Amino acid sequence: MQSPDFSKAGPGALPPAGSGAGPGACLEIDLTAIAENWRLLGRLHAGTVGAAVKANAYGLGADRVAPALFEAGCRHFFVAYVGEALALRPLLPGAMIAVLNGLIPGTESHYATHDLTPTLGSLAEIDAWREAGGGPAILHIDTGMHRLGLEEADVGALAAAPERLAGIGVRYLMTHLVASENPRDPINRAQAERFAAACARLPAAARSIANSSGIFLGTEFASDLARPGAALYGINPRPGRPNPMRQVVRLRARVLSSRNIAAGERVGYNGIWTAMRASRIATVGIGYADGFARVQPGSPAAIFDGRAVPLVGRVSMDLTTFDATDHPGIVPGAWLDMIGLGRSVDDVAEAAGTNGYEVLTRLGARFARNYR
Numbered sequence: 001m002q003s004p005d006f007s008k009a010g011p012g013a014l015p016p017a018g019s020g021a022g023p024g025a026c027l028e029i030d031l032t033a034i035a036e037n038w039r040l041l042g043r044l045h046a047g048t049v050g051a052a053v054k055a056n057a058y059g060l061g062a063d064r065v066a067p068a069l070f071e072a073g074c075r076h077f078f079v080a081y082v083g084e085a086l087a088l089r090p091l092l093p094g095a096m097i098a099v100l101n102g103l104i105p106g107t108e109s110h111y112a113t114h115d116l117t118p119t120l121g122s123l124a125e126i127d128a129w130r131e132a133g134g135g136p137a138i139l140h141i142d143t144g145m146h147r148l149g150l151e152e153a154d155v156g157a158l159a160a161a162p163e164r165l166a167g168i169g170v171r172y173l174m175t176h177l178v179a180s181e182n183p184r185d186p187i188n189r190a191q192a193e194r195f196a197a198a199c200a201r202l203p204a205a206a207r208s209i210a211n212s213s214g215i216f217l218g219t220e221f222a223s224d225l226a227r228p229g230a231a232l233y234g235i236n237p238r239p240g241r242p243n244p245m246r247q248v249v250r251l252r253a254r255v256l257s258s259r260n261i262a263a264g265e266r267v268g269y270n271g272i273w274t275a276m277r278a279s280r281i282a283t284v285g286i287g288y289a290d291g292f293a294r295v296q297p298g299s300p301a302a303i304f305d306g307r308a309v310p311l312v313g314r315v316s317m318d319l320t321t322f323d324a325t326d327h328p329g330i331v332p333g334a335w336l337d338m339i340g341l342g343r344s345v346d347d348v349a350e351a352a353g354t355n356g357y358e359v360l361t362r363l364g365a366r367f368a369r370n371y372r
């Protein structure tokens, strides 16, 4: 992984002005790194590369992330719901904004009015879109995920009655990979084959296959349009191998208080951690209400001055405690790196028993946010 290029200020420095004095934590989002990640994926993928910006751009702020990608040249955006698309429409003039989660009844009129592209995943949705007047759409084909998308029998029904697509401009035939982060999983190839077979039965159209990890699976998974999300935001698309993406997020939390406790004292709710020596405890302003996962005590959950600082006790709603005994620089007003320098989103995910996607999307709207 390339070294993160965040503020030149050393650990413990204050976040940039404008971040607000109140919050106990500060989220820095490197828009330049996001744009660079998008360009890197563009060099690796034979076809066009779009961007998944659903869930508020994986929690990082779609209103800033999507325009940064647009400025870098991205013209294809994917969100989950029409409300997310409506919010982005004025920011992305002329770009395709596709709604992944299907055509929810009652939302049809928004699509035509605001030039949004539905992703149709059932015969009922196809019929509803045609009856609403049709227009551009993506057809989603289920090749193994079994959540959304046309099943094999639906593809057969469409092939037998192509007039059901009358007035629908199929911009892409799309499928979504089940296990693209694991190149050894045979489902990848099976999905590519099922998708090719389904496409062969439908009217010719451009195709869209790969998510982030799919871009790294090889040319068989290249298509007219890739739909990466995670890798744009710095999550490793090749787990277990070096991360080719630039780190995007830096999350710092402020030390609010520090105290000395005697050996044998216990810290935090239910006293699940006991000091084995006289210890200095630093309390920082971040907790699970901020989306900081309740990692296990003893986990090296923060970095200060290049060194890991062990978390002690339970993560509580707005506060977390650290053993600062060996870190004399950790005093009230200092900042600990929770994600960023020396600690990637994937590291945090591993400590919390989840994946980088959940870590990012959980980071609440509560932080001061600084965009670079």
Ligand SMILES: *Cc1c(COP(=O)(O)O)cnc(C)c1O
Pocket (backbone or CB within 6 Å): 052, 054, 100, 176, 210, 211, 212, 213, 227, 228, 229, 230, 231
């Ligand atoms: C979320 C999503 C993506 C992006 O996946 P990443 O793994 O984040 O790159 C692509 N396609 C669909 C259908 C999705 O739901």
